[in-house]
Amino acid sequence: MRDEIRDRCRVCAAPLAVAARGRPPLYCSRSCQARAYRRRAGERGGREAAVTPAGEPAAGGAGEGRRRQIAEAVWRIAAQRGLEAASMREVAAEAGVSLRVVQYHFGSKHGLLVSALHLLHEENDRRARARMAVLPDPADLRAVLGAVLNEFLPLDEQRRSALRVFVAYYVRSLTDPALAEVFLHASQPVEQLVAGLIAQAGAAPGTDPGREADLLVSGVTGLGMDVLHGRRTLADVRTTLDYHLDRILPAR
Known part of the structure; x- marks a missing residue:
């Protein structure tokens, strides 16, 4: 039973490819890895909010600003080249961020x-x-x-x-x-x-x-x-x- 659980993605439970070397993978895709990161970030944010004094908003402006930055890149690409050109990599390049950052904030192209x-x-x-x-x-x-x-x-x-x-x-x-x-x-x-x-x-x-x-x-x-x-x-x-x-x- 322990081996069966270890051989499945921790997010979607899809079967994992067997690693040829090194540590075995924990996720089936970068998308699931990004979802796991967001989940952990949300849990950390909840713990921080629990100890934030009443009336003091938790810091979240940076994340919203980054999401807006990436969305604006989508708009520019769609206006200039059409929505089909707005791949995750193209959007990341247009926004001036890494592909991992785009995946972290949005999970998937859709x-x-x-x-x-x-x-x-x-x-x-x-x-x-x-x-x-x-x-x-x-x-x-x-x-x-x-x-x-x-x-x-x-x-x-x-x-x-x-x-x-x-x-x-x-x-x-x-x-x-x-x-x-x-x-x-x-x-x-x-x-x-x-x-x-x-x-x-x-x-x-x-x-x-x-x-x-x-x-x-x-x-x-x-x-x-x-x-x-x-x-x-x-x-x-x-x-x-x-x-x-x-x-x-x-x-x-």
């Missing part, structure tokens, strides 16, 4: 891609809120609605890159259920936000804010992709967007 997409959502939401916070007149709901929709257009290098990354992820998500879950929010928060702004701003009689929100969000996303391809100009897209907003929110 875990890395899913986590990087979550972080991209958070980053874009943070930037969008910061831009809307400096609108000349936040009470102008038409202007706020336009600002929300503008986040889907490649108006600057950051939004252009983010849109390219999202397109790369979207294509991948069509055959990857885990990535699809990140896109397929049942609550549709953006559509709900747009619908609420339309309703508050005083839509034209007979207007269904929910239906109009679906059309606007889907339409402006597609128009943004057309701009990336060079099929349309930003000026043309903004004219189209103003046309629909004038139809939905007629001047009083």
Whole structure:
């Protein structure tokens, strides 16, 4: 029984290859080795938290910063060369860290891609809120609605890159259920936000804010992709967007 246990991976219990020389292996792969390291680090963190005085947060900023550094490398590769080029080794090289560091923080390529997409959502939401916070007149709901929709257009290098990354992820998500879950929010928060702004701003009689929100969000996303391809100009897209907003929110 002792030999049987020793010949299996300590993480996933998969059979281990017999070592030709030296000490026998403990893990079946680098991924399992990284998972074991993370597990031990978590246990150490729990013990340290138990003796941390109340009100003093445990140190975790360095780890989050490193995860962000690696995720940004994924974004750059996806924007420039597509998501297929974002191998663990390529991401490590782009981030300026070792492959072992990437494995330690994310475990596998799939875990890395899913986590990087979550972080991209958070980053874009943070930037969008910061831009809307400096609108000349936040009470102008038409202007706020336009600002929300503008986040889907490649108006600057950051939004252009983010849109390219999202397109790369979207294509991948069509055959990857885990990535699809990140896109397929049942609550549709953006559509709900747009619908609420339309309703508050005083839509034209007979207007269904929910239906109009679906059309606007889907339409402006597609128009943004057309701009990336060079099929349309930003000026043309903004004219189209103003046309629909004038139809939905007629001047009083």
